[in-house]
Amino acid sequence: MSSLWVELEQFLNEIEKPARYIGGEDGMICPEHSPEKASWLLIYPDTYEIGLPNQGLQILYEILNERDDSVAERSYAPWVDMSREMRKRNIPLFSVDTHRPAEDFDILAFNLSAELVYTNLLECLDLSNVPLYSKDRNEGHPIVIAGGHCTYNPEPFADFIDLAVLGDGEEVVGEISEIFSQWKSEPQAEMNRKELLQKFAELPGVYVPSLYEATFSNGRLVSISPKAEKNIPNIVEKRTISDLGAWPYPKNQLVPLTEVVHDRLNVEIFRGCTRGCRFCQAGMITRPVRERPQEQVVSMVKKGLERTGYDEVSLTSLSSADFSGIENVVSEVMTQDGCSPVSLSLPSLRVDAFTVGTASQMQQARRTGLTFAPEAGTWRLRQVINKLISDDDLFGAVESAYSQGWRRVKLYFLIGLPTETDDDTLGIVRLAEKTLEIGRKYHKNPSVTVSVGGFVPKPDTPFQWFGQNTEEELLRKIYLLRDAAKKVKGLKLKWHDSRATVVEGILSRGDRRLAPVLEKVWKMGGVFQEWSEHFNVDLWKTSMDEEGLLIEDFSYRHRELDEVLPWDHLSAGLHKDFLWQDWRDALDNLGLEDCRWTPCYDCGACTGYGIEHVVASAVPPAGGSQGTGVSLIQENEIKVAISQPEKVNGLQVSGVNE
Amino acid sequence: MRCLRVRYTKLGKIRFIGHRDVARIWERSLRKANIPVLYSQGFSPHPRISFGLALPTGFESEAEYVDVYLGEDFFLDAFDEKIIQENINKALPSGMDVLAIGIFPTSGDSLQEAVDACVWEVRVSGTSFEEFEVIRKKLFSSDSLSIERERKGKILVEDVRSQVHSMDITEDHIDGVTILTELGTKPRVLRPTDLLKRINSELRTIRVLRKEQLTLQGNQRIEPLSIELHPAAPAEVLA
Ligand code: SF4
Secondary structure: OOOOHHHHOOOHHHOOOHHHHOOOOEOOOOOOOOOOOEEEEEEEOOOHHHHOOOHHHHHHHHHHHHOOOEEEEEEEOOOHHHHHHHHHOOOOOEOOOOOOEHHHOOEEEEEOOOHHHHHHHHHHHHHOOOOOOHHHOOOOOOEEEEEOHHHHOOHHHHHHOOEEEOEOOOOHHHHHHHHHHHHHOOOHHHOOHHHHHHHHHOOOOEEOHHHEEEEEEOOEEEEEEEOOOOOOOOOEEOEOOOOHHHOOOOOOOOEOOOOOOOOOEEEEOEEOOOOOOOOOHHHHHOOOOEEOOHHHHHHHHHHHHHHHOOOEEEEEOOOHHHOOOHHHHHHHHHOOOOOOOOEEEOOOOOOOHHHHHHHHHHOOOOOOEEEEEEEOOOHHHHHHOOOOOOHHHHHHHHHHHHHOOOOEEEEEEEEOOOOOOHHHHHHHHHHHHHHHHHHHOOOOOOEEEEEEEEOOOOOOOHHHHOOOOOHHHHHHHHHHHHHHHHOOOOEEEEEOOHHHHHHHHHHHOOOHHHHHHHHHHHHOOOOOOOOOOOOOHHHHHHHHHHOOOOHHHHHHOOOOOOOOOOOOOEEOOOOHHHHHHHHHHHHOOOOOOOOOOOOOOOOOOOOOOOOOOEOOOOOOOOOOOOOOOOOOOOOOOOOOOOOOOOOOOOOOOOOOOO | OEEEEEEEEEOHHHHHOOHHHHHHHHHHHHHHOOOOEOEOOOOOOOEOEEEOOOOOOOOEEEEEEEEEEEOOHHHHOOOOHHHHHHHHHHHOOOOOOEEEEEEEEOOOOOHHHHEEEEEEEEEEEOOOHHHHHHHHHHHHHOOOOEEEEEEOOEEEEEEOHHHEEEEEEEEEEOOEEEEEEEEEOOOOOOOHHHHHHHHOOOOEEEEEEEEEEEEEEOOEEEOOOOOOOOOOOHHHHHO
16 A cells, blocks of 8 residues: 655655644544445545534545445645645645545545635645546546535536535445445446446436536526436435434544644534525525434533543534523533533524523633624514524623623624615624623623625525625625724624625536636636635636636626526425525515424425424424524634635625615 | 653654644543643633643654643542553554653742753764764864854844753764764753754754753753653652
8 A cells, every 4th residue: 555654754844734744633544445445535625724623524434434345534635835845746635544645546525615615626636636627537537526515506616526416425425335346346348437427327416517518508508407318317406314313423523633623522413404594505405404312412422522532512503502402412511520621612593692591501611702693784684684683682692691701792794685785784883882882781891893794695595596796895885884883992893805705606606617717717826715815816807807707697697587597407405486485585574484393384305305304392492582593603713714614604605785 | 739740752643743732632631531630720721731841843752741730639549650651641642652650749940941951863864974973073172153043033143062962973874874962952942953954054854853851950960750760659759
């Protein structure tokens, strides 16, 4: 078995943060490779610190290594100083587990969870010595797979991958391994890559872009449909595991030797969210709600803390305070015996006093800051986005936070939401001002940080038809906020770079015409675009120009119901008429309640697949408001540039409407 | 109050992690090993542990130290050094191994302040036995050696000759030599790599291994915890 370690150790000393490349984490598996087994390299195309904690990747890593027909190792995008040195020394991308070259693996599987990493996909392929375009690869090259939330519209990068997997990967990676290991055992002469891809395409949840034809006319997409081959579905349906309890992964969460984001024990307590925030793609595509059994949560936490030595645990999901019986779980975790204090964090979408009460139970010691995400400045606009938090919900939550010892409150908002007026935008400052007023009742100098992201409409949401705010419009709103915020003492305003929002917008709802754009941006050195020190909007604008493509066309214009969308042939289970109705309701300021505790709206996510919610409690949690959102995301997250891939709600997105 | 002093290694791939990473690993490992570390009081309590002189990232070591502050009740309970060592070893990642363990009263200087010199083993290439002998002799026959060091953005020229306590060739290789050198750490740490670069810019260091950290006791330099004394019963170490 070939390891590049001997070559690597000669120069790692001269590289920034060499610990990124050494592996050695507690929980690392160094698998035995063998010719009969399908070997996977799971790649997170961002830095090690961002990629290592990714739970999806860790889950598949364990599952694949438990099977007898597959093995898996991991890799992350080398930082620019490293890739420069690797190219100079002719060293390809490698796994961190055994430092094996990427090209020695059968399958390169990328986890794509944010648009701005797309050029890093190209960078990793190039460093692996694998042809960028799927059509240029032959039987000797690895199969390139993409998974993660971005595969609900993989069209911008469709030409670079061999297949995309939609939805939960737990089961489908096994099916892929099975097909691949069988294919591998065939005599050399009979191996045919095209037939292999055809076989993959027959698996539910697998999309093979090269088997579909995209047709354009007058600068508009008119159809995407299977080429002549048989057995290729017209619409690829996502995969959903119906019982999270059957998949208690990761069993051995990786504990890194060096600092990473979310550096704590993470236990996923449920998947899916039906609060129905209309801007939130994660909520829409992961329906229905599937809770992990309470006892399993508690045992995963206990075993995990013991094994890892962490003193902090996060119960993860899109809105953890909604978990049935969350109070029980929290008190069980907090009253564990052990010799050191354990702190617990609960990313939650709710904004209410109940949640703060739970938070105070969880953070007995480190009461530094609390974060809430009202997302919009006025009740009217919150109805439009279906985040049904009243001003009073927010003030009640803030009051209980300040009264229980928190001094710093952070508020997250989006600007550029549909129907937004300047009054809505300025409502953000009004809410912050009132928050500070409440804070002064309890502290001398309370502080409020307001973070503002620009809204990017996402596929498979009711806002997928909405024309994103232009760069100028977003900037105008930011200045509006900045001027108003200056007059408020104790208020700190932070905003997301509106130029990055523009690029996210292009890619979010883009189509195959963007392949050469991505290639050009990458060629000009446009990697790590989610990092502010590397982001360069000019590369994108120049490349779009050169390809004769208009940002207006991709981002700023509203779509009509009859327009063919680039992801129409891919399904997250959501009926298009449900989404369209929800879009119309949004424009009428109509909210929609959570279907977990009210009758089903037949969105399709359960009804289409013959599954249902797995929720232990038939009623909303005690003390709950109607509230759709609050984020208790902890203060200690590392601030990385523009976007945090693991951010729970659409904070890294942005937009404008007129 | 007493503390548990542990001498451990940092060898192999793990040499590329930084000092803060090592501290985090110790915090987790002590919890895994169920050692009841004292916590600081206050707003954000943290475990009370302290280290010897920081080791530059990329250097290996057989002489890293950590002092772990423990409540008195820990010593009342049956204190079994062997079991503690075993538990800590199990909790530490590969490349970090416990070499010796002992109990000390906590007093005066922290180890970081007390360390006065380090012994380094350095694998040097780009030279030969004969050539290095000449370099070495020249160094010891001169009474000054100035080195440029950056401190708070300013370049300072300092004489470090007296910090070079000893330097000997221990092995001869086709492309160079292995040396053993004792370098003083006061007033400021002198790194073997900086020293070698200064005395001959052609020299390349391939591997740097810290063999010892020494503290001054009277006019003798001693190891805070010697491996030879291990495994020693706690009482003996205390004496
Ligand atoms: S199918 Fe019904 S119950 Fe299931 S997620 Fe959709 S609306 Fe909710």
